[in-house]
Structures are given as structure tokens and as C-alpha cells.
Amino acid sequence: MEKDTLPKIIIHNSISIDGSLTNFEQNMSLHYQIAGYYKPDVQLIGSNTIKKGIELYEDDIPREEKKDFEKQDRSKILPYWVIIDTHGKLKGLLHTCRRFEFCKDVIILVSEKTPKNYLNYLKERNYEYHIVGKDNVNLKKALKLLSAKYKIKTILTDTGRILGNLLLNQGFVNEISLLIHPVIVGKKSYNMFSYINKNLKLKLIKKVTLENEYIWFVYKVKK
Numbered sequence: 203m204e205k206d207t208l209p210k211i212i213i214h215n216s217i218s219i220d221g222s223l224t225n226f227e228q229n230m231s232l233h234y235q236i237a238g239y240y241k242p243d244v245q246l247i248g249s250n251t252i253k254k255g256i257e258l259y260e261d262d263i264p265r266e267e268k269k270d271f272e273k274q275d276r277s278k279i280l281p282y283w284v285i286i287d288t289h290g291k292l293k294g295l296l297h298t299c300r301r302f303e304f305c306k307d308v309i310i311l312v313s314e315k316t317p318k319n320y321l322n323y324l325k326e327r328n329y330e331y332h333i334v335g336k337d338n339v340n341l342k343k344a345l346k347l348l349s350a351k352y353k354i355k356t357i358l359t360d361t362g363r364i365l366g367n368l369l370l371n372q373g374f375v376n377e378i379s380l381l382i383h384p385v386i387v388g389k390k391s392y393n394m395f396s397y398i399n400k401n402l403k404l405k406l407i408k409k410v411t412l413e414n415e416y417i418w419f420v421y422k423v424k425k
């Protein structure tokens with residue numbers, strides 16, 4: 203019964219045919235077209251994923267400007283980016299996310315262990331943040347908070363193995379959307395599912411060939 207109040211969660215990833223999340227060239231255009239198809243209220247993202255994305259796409263971190271300290275007021279149909287960052291790994295970097303035109307604004311989830319200087323950094327820049335958990339972020343509490351405070355119904359999580367597998371292991375994921383790329387990564391594979399701790403049963407609900415060589419599979423997770 204309780205789970206009914208939690209938002210619907212879709213994990214969306216681009217992977218090689220041997221299940222790797224990294225070490226191959228991703229078709230970002232297709233990846234984001236599919237992400238947009240879900241029209242999520244929130245994109246839930248791990249701090250490692252954000253950090254890696256900044257390393258890949260920003261040559262230099264731009265200087266903060268006055269407008270980086272202000273809340274964004276973009277279209278209501280855009281998703282919030284909700285980022286879990288209890289250690290303050292993204293201190294000094296968050297304006298690169300806030301500036302992204304397809305992000306409504308950034309919300310940060312932290313814990314009671316989060317350094318005070320990171321909380322001050324967030325306050326000074328008017329980021330909404332929430333303390334949900336003692337050491338790590340308590341994912342169930344976080345999902346309930348997003349549902350109650352922001353009326354979030356659909357969350358797309360385009361993140362790495364760590365957060366994706368935590369959500370799967372704790373039973374919060376409704377669908378898995380996989381954009382399969384025609385490549386084998388082999389030894390350097392960073393396998394998408396290798397922290398899963400029990401067999402998960404799935405039902406295939408979508409199978410589409412894109413640009414003749416990519417396959418988009420969507421699976422429903424059987425509860």
C-alpha cells in the first residue's frame with residue numbers, strides 16, 4: 203500500500219551489448235530523445251555521474267556570476283535535477299548544472315553527516331536542499347519527500363551503477379529503459395547490474411530498432 207504513494211521510477215541507460223555503462227561512445231542524441239519521451243518531473247542523478255559529466259563536457263569550470271546565485275524560473279514542464287551529494291563533491295560545480303537549459307532547477311539531497319561548509323555553499327546560492335538520512339541519503343524518505351513536497355509523479359534516473367542498483371535492490375524501480383549500442387566493451391566493461399543482489403524478474407514492454415543499429419528495450423520490473 204505504502205509504495206503507491208512513491209513516484210514511478212524509470213532507470214534509463216545507454217549500454218553496450220555486454221552491459222557496460224562506460225568506455226564506449228554513446229549516441230547522446232538518441233539517449234536524450236528517449237529521456238525526454240518520459241516527460242519526467244525529476245531526473246534523479248548520482249554525484250559521480252554529475253562529476254563525470256562535467257569532466258567530459260566542460261573544458262574549464264566557468265566563473266560564477268550573479269545569476270548563478272538565483273533560483274531558476276524555467277518552464278514548468280522541465281524536470282528538476284535532484285542530485286544526491288552527502289559529501290559535497292559538487293561544491294563549486296553546481297552552477298554548471300543550474301545553467302543547463304533543460305533543467306528546471308537543481309535540488310540537493312544530503313544527510314546529517316554533510317559538511318557545514320557545503321550546506322552554506324548551497325544556502326548562499328539559494329539551492330533547495332533536504333537532509334534525508336543519517337550517513338547516506340535514505341532513498342525511501344527521499345522519494346516520499348519528493349512526492350509530498352513537490353508532487354512528483356515520475357522520476358527518470360539516468361545515473362550510474364551505484365545509485366541505479368541501490369534503487370533496484372530496494373525495490374523502488376518500475377521500469378528499466380535500455381538503449382543498446384552495437385558495441386562490445388569486454389575487459390573494460392563497467393557492468394550496469396553487477397551490484398544487484400538477487401534475480402529480478404522483468405516483463406518486456408517495448409522493443410524498437412532505432413537508426414537501424416540501436417535497440418531500445420523497456421522492461422517493467424515485476425514486484
Ligand SMILES: NC(=O)c1ccc[n+]([C@@H]2O[C@H](COP(=O)([O-])OP(=O)(O)OC[C@H]3O[C@@H](n4cnc5c(N)ncnc54)[C@H](OP(=O)(O)O)[C@@H]3O)[C@@H](O)[C@H]2O)c1
Pocket residue numbers: 214215216217222223224228247248249250251252254255285286287288289291338339340341360361362363364365366368
Ligand atoms: N551509459 C549511461 O547511460 C550512463 C548514465 C549515467 C552515468 N553513467 C556513468 O556512470 C558512472 C558514474 O556512476 P557510478 O556508478 O560511479 O555512480 P552514480 O550512479 O553516479 O551513483 C553514486 C551516487 O549514489 C549515492 N550513494 C552511494 N551509496 C549510497 C547509499 N548507501 N545510499 C544512498 N545513496 C548512495 C552517492 O551519494 P553520495 O554522493 O552522497 O555518496 C552518489 O550520489 C560514470 O562513469 C558515468 O559516465 C553512464
